[in-house]
Amino acid sequence: MPDDTMTTSRKASALAAFKDMPREPGVPKPDPILVVDKVVRRFGGLTAVDVDHVEIQRGSITALIGPNGAGKTTFFNQLTGFDTADAGAWTFNGRAMNGVPAHKVARNGMVRTFQLTKALSRLTVLENMRLGAQKQKGESFWRAMIPAFWRGQEDEITERAEELLVRFKLDAKREDFAGSLSGGQRKLLEMARALMVEPELVMLDEPMAGVNPALTQSLLGHVKDLREQGMTVLFVEHDMDMVRDISDWVIVMAQGTVIAEGPPSTIMSDERVIDAYLGAHHDAPLSDTELESQLHEAEAALEAEIEEETQK
Amino acid sequence: MDWLTIITTTVHAAIGWESVVYGLAAIGVNIHFGYTGLLNFGQAAFMAVAGYGLAVAVTVMNLPFWMGIVIGLAAAAILALLLGIPTLQLRADYLAIVTIAAAEIVRLVFRSVYFKDIFGGSDGRRGFTGDFYAMNPFPPGHYGIGPFGFDERVIWFLAVGWSVVLLSCLVVYLLMKSPWGRVLKAIREDEDAVRALGKNVFSYKMQSLMLGGIIGCLAGFFYGLYNGAVQPDIFGTEMTFFAYTIVILGGAARVFGPVVGAMIFWVLFVFVGNTLAELVRNGFIPFMTTTQVGPIRYALVGLGFILLLVIRPQGIFGDKREIAINAR
Amino acid sequence: MRRAVIAFTAFLGGLIFLLAVPAHADPADCQGLRGTLKLQGQPVNGAKISVTTEGGQPVEEVTSNAQGTWDVQVDEPGKYKVTLDPSSLPADSEVRGGSNVRTPTVYEGNCSTVLFALQPKAAPGAAPEDTGQSTFWEQAAQLTFEGVNLGLIIALGALGLSLIYGTTGLTNFAHGELITLGAVIAYAFNVGFGLQLIPAAIIAIIVSGALGYGQDRLFWGQLRKRGTGTIAMMIISIGMAILLRNLIQFFFGAQNDSYTDYNTQAGIEIGPISAAPKNLWAIGIELAVLIVVGIALMKTRTGKAARAVADNPALAASSGINVDRIIRIIWASGSAIAALAGIMLGLSQSLKFTMGQDILLLIFAGVTLGGLGTAFGALVGSLVVGIFIQVSTLWVPPELKSVGALAVLIIVLLFRPQGILGRRERIG
Structure with a gap:
């Protein structure tokens, strides 16, 4: 069946591109659709995003993961023009996109969805x-x-x-x-509506949040479908099963910076990722100063979260 | 009790100048609030700059009537730009505060002694309607049935007024079933989603503010033309508030909602006011004086507005389902 | 939090600075022209002054009294011509600048001061130029003082508005009517029942607090329970404003009125400023209330709970705070503070059913200037607005002074939409 060979070839070519790639943050990709350099966003004293360099491979499904308050949604907002970055530059298809208003970003073929569905x-x-x-x-x-x-x-x-x-x-x-519509149907509608724009890069902010399990599989299928139709997908997700299932490459953010990249099969065993999710030296007893600094971090993350929540 | 006067004034209000003027103001508010979700609480300012634009052009600058209309329209368009540029990118409540403040600025400037030579202070301007009534094709006489009817002057005013109201409704109807109207309605629901779909939200909001403002400014012309004068204090916050009441009464985001709303509003307003005044005059309400009827009537509008929003936010003819969906 | 602390410190610092600047008298209700004639610091008695309309219609002729002052009340606002008869001046003096005619403008409900600077004839060069300047700075100091008084009243209103906005998300357009209500209830006890103003004011504040509590319990709280959106509630509050305003007009009438006490007080001269004792007391009370509320918010259990509710109601509720109770306390105290603001406003200006509506826009200007929802920002913003309005009358006709403040509000939104002390928003 032609469809099947298509599927395998798209997935295979995406995977082939990532083969033998170093698992370093900011690693260069052979055919990047989106290249981000030194993007910084601060809220008062809190640095929400500080990404040094990141590239997104064309035709792949890339997952963006990280603990709560890692700055994933804020990073999305910078890239799509919904919020102004304090510094930094990024190009989409070689075209500079910093400072471009949200609607023009979308017209250029970079379309996003929202964590809280906006039907x-x-x-x-x-x-x-x-x-x-x-x-x-x-x-x-x-x-x-x-x-x-x-x-x-x-x-x-x-x-x-x-x-x-x-x-x-x-x-x-x-x-x-x-x-x-139900929550899951709204997610589907939002994704379908984004496709009406005929985008090259689809950016999904937590596509699975609040979706009932019966619809999850169908949503996953649709995301994979996007790649098969030649689109690039970048998505934020918490559900590691889903990340492992559909993504070709994973980028991990913590405290606003990209701390690791790698294929989904091995990324969760990366030392830096474990540290980010569970805290550094999670097996060693904590000293007082460490405890205090962790408390501060947690507080800052919580504050950012609250701010994010209240602004919705 | 003079029931005949009560009934005739009530019927006249339904089809009279009040419904024309407030209907137009409400059509504008409906475009802003009903379709686009913009909280413009300065609709009175659009009416004021238009009415004064016409009046000042004719009486102070000695320009012809049509030039006055053009100046009034231009003034409304400029006001929309001035209000829109700072506020349309901000949260909804800022627009409400700024428009209400702008309306107050406009009123204070028009009534100021400092600019009395131009705007005529608190007395306003009169004597600019001659050209309009000179165009009257109706021969002198009484037009109507029995006690209901108007003289040739009013019937000419109403003929033009209702034509403009219907024309405005037609424009709204055509626009709101087009893709342009779809963008406005989508902005009302969630402007970030619309932005994410590649639409220039600011530009659409500005177009909406301008269209609604210009239709509101027509209401300002008609106010001046009927009353033969413009005074600053007519264009206070109450006028804008009445327009909102009318929009919600008739059902927001409905083409004929504002027109039907205006008629119902004025029937109730005039009927309640006149009946109360008659009751007081005949000693049925001993604790009230006739001067107190005015505030009570306004207070009742406020009460009615609150009850309407709490109990029947979709208006008299609205669909409950639509509102329920929005109650998030 | 850090921002709030900085703002609060700045605010307190400002207050202390302002306290060091002494104090003032309000012009009594008047519409006309007045002036004081002085020659080298000595009042000039018996100088003849004639006032005519712009068209030359004579209005009144007066002579200056022993203090050198003269006063002409007029019925109609507008331009007038004031002529000083040079022959009525002391023989050795003349009007500086030569012209003995002035054409001032009278604004509705305002008295304009007409200035004739006199100098000895013999020594034309002896009158130093800085006389005019010092008059300007004196005026500026006086207006700044009046601005502080107005700013603090605005701040009281803004405090209640911000507290209610912070905890419930409601932009309450009926807050101005809460101010009027407080003033009018005090009027009812003061003028109606013949009570002295201070007990009348205390009763009015308590009654207003109770009404605020009831308003939330019976109305706004019910709407919140139904899940009414904040925008819908804001629109409803406009209906509430119309309802209350007209009910107040129904009972109170449409006239201007004042309390029976403290109407005419002789001013105390403090440096360049002349202040009536009531205004000094008013400023003291306003400051005390603002500081007490500020401390209550920072230190008390209820205050901390209120800030938690403002931060995140759901989180506050889940950590055991009775959100509804806190909101009702906020409504009660917000209304009580608004009532105090109304009484102070009635004391320094006059009572009218639109007084709250008129000051509400200035409150919004103050709150927006400081950033919507930040209590301390609101206080700073209010002071800025109050001082700006009064000082601007040096250049702007008094009837248009609010226009300036509202225009500034719009300009601030253009360049710093989150307000001077506000936080930026996030999307997504």
Whole structure:
């Protein structure tokens, strides 16, 4: 079956690219779609993100993991223009992206989803989908008033949206308000809507959070599908089973910096990663000063978390 | 009790100048608040700059009537820019505070002695409607049935006014079923999601603020044209608040919601006010004086508004389901 | 937290500095023109001054009294022509600058001071230039003092508003009416029942606190329980403002009024500033309340709990804090502080049913300047707004002084949207 060979070849080529790659943070990739240099973001005294160098391989599924408060979502926000970095530069397809506003980042083919799903509640599922399409003639004020200008394009968009809805098994809900969907269905809708943009790089912020187990497999399948269609995926996740299952490469963040990279099979046995998750010298008894500094770190992380929560 | 007067004034209010002026103001607010989720609490300022733009152009600068209209429209557009640039990138409550403050600035400047030569201080400006009524094609007479009816001056005003109201509704209808309107509604739901889909949210919010402001400014023209004058204190926060009450009464994000809302609002407002005044005058409510009817009427609007939002936020004709989805 | 401490220290430092600057008298309700004629520090008695309208219609002719002062009240605001008759001056003196005519503007409810600087005729060079300058600085000092008084009243309002916003997320547009309510309840006890103002004020503050408690218990708390969103609640609060304002107008009427006590107090001269004792007391009380509330927030159990609720209500609830109880205490104390602000405002200006509505925008300006939701930022912002408004009248007509403050609010949002002391937001 052609589909199958495609699947294996995409996955194989992605894996082949990562073969024998050093497990060092910031390791260069043969064909990077996204290159990040020295991105810093501070909130008051707290440095939330301080990434020296990181590259994302084109056509791969890369996972971004790390303990709570590691700065993963903040890093996502910097890259996608939702928050302004204090310093640093990054390129997408060789084009500089620092300081570019969020909507232009998306237009360039770098589309994200959110940790807390942002379904547009009082729009129907189909309208949610249509919104994702780019370069719509009917989105300009003057042309909007005369349907003849945009009818044809709208029909094409609707057709594409319906194909995607079928693929994501949401076609039965097309006329329902998005607000009436379940949590998992909203995640699916958000992903499908992101695909309407026709992105090259899809950035998923915790795609599995709050999804019931029955839907997990189907969501995983969809993420793998993105790679098979030639897209690059970068996702933040806590669930290590999922990371091991679908990712080709894993980047680990802790306290705002990238501390390790490696293939999913071995990354969790990396000393630095274990330290990050469990604390340094987790088997040795702690001295008073160490205890204090750990407490401070935990506090800072918690504060960042709270801030993140309250701003939602 | 003079029931005939109560009933005729009530009926007149439903189709009269009040519904035209407040209907237009509310159509503007509906674009801002109902469709885009922008909390513009300075709609009165848009009406004021338009009304004064017309009045000052005609009476002070001696320009023709149409130039006055153009100046009024331009003033509203500039006001939208001035309000929008600092606030449209901020949290919703900042826009509310800034627009309410801006409306107050506009009112204070218009009523100031310092600018009395231009804006006429607290007396405002009058004497700019001649050209409008000179265009009246209706011959003098009474138009209506029995006690219900208007003279040729009012009927001309209402003919133009309701045409503009219907035209505005048509524009809103066409825009809101287009992809452009879809972007606005999506911004109302979650602007970050819209940004992530490659739409320039700021630009759409600005377009919405401007469109709603310009429709609101038409309300300012019609206020001036009917009353033959503009005074600063008419354009206070109460006027904006009435427009919000009307939008929610008729159902937010509905094309005809503001129009129906305005008619219902004015029927209730005039009926309750006149009935109370009559009751007081005839000694049925001994603890009240006629001057106290005014504040009680306003207080009742406030109470009604609160009850409406708490008990029936979708308005009279709205769909409960839609609101329930939004209650997160 | 560190930010709050810095802000608080700055605030206290500012207060101490401001306390060192002495104090003032408010102009009584007046609309017209007045002035004082002095020759080398001595009042000039019997100088003739005639006031006409801009068009030349005579309004009144007066002569200066033994203190050198004169006063003309007018019915209509507008431009007037004031002429000083040089022949009525002491023989050896003249008006500096030559012209004996001034064309001042009278603003609604305001008295304008008309300045005629006199100098000895014999020595034209003897009148030093710095006379005019010192007048300017004297005026600036006086206005700064008045600004501090206004700023502290705004700060009281802002404190209540911020506390309620911090704990419930409600931007309460009806907070201005809580201020009016406090002032009017005190008026009812003071003028209606003939109670002295101080006990009347204490009763009003207690009643307002109870009303605030009841308001949350019976209304806002119920809305929170239903899960009403903060934006919806904000819109409801505007309805609440309209309801309360008009109910107050129903009972109180539309006129300006004042309390029966402390109306006319002779000013005390302190350096360049003249202050009525009531204003000094007002400033003292306002400061004391602000400091006590600040300490209560930092030190007491309830204060700490309130800050925890503001930080994260869910977390606070799960660590055993009774969130509803805390919010009700905040509502009660916020309303009581608002009532105090209203009484102070009524004392230094006059009572009107729109007084709260008018000051609410200045409170918002102060709060926004300091950053929405940061209590100490609100205090600093309020002081800045109060002083700015008063001092700006050196250049701006008094009727437009609020315009300046509101314009500054908009400009601040343009360049520093999180407020001067506020935190930046995060998305995602």
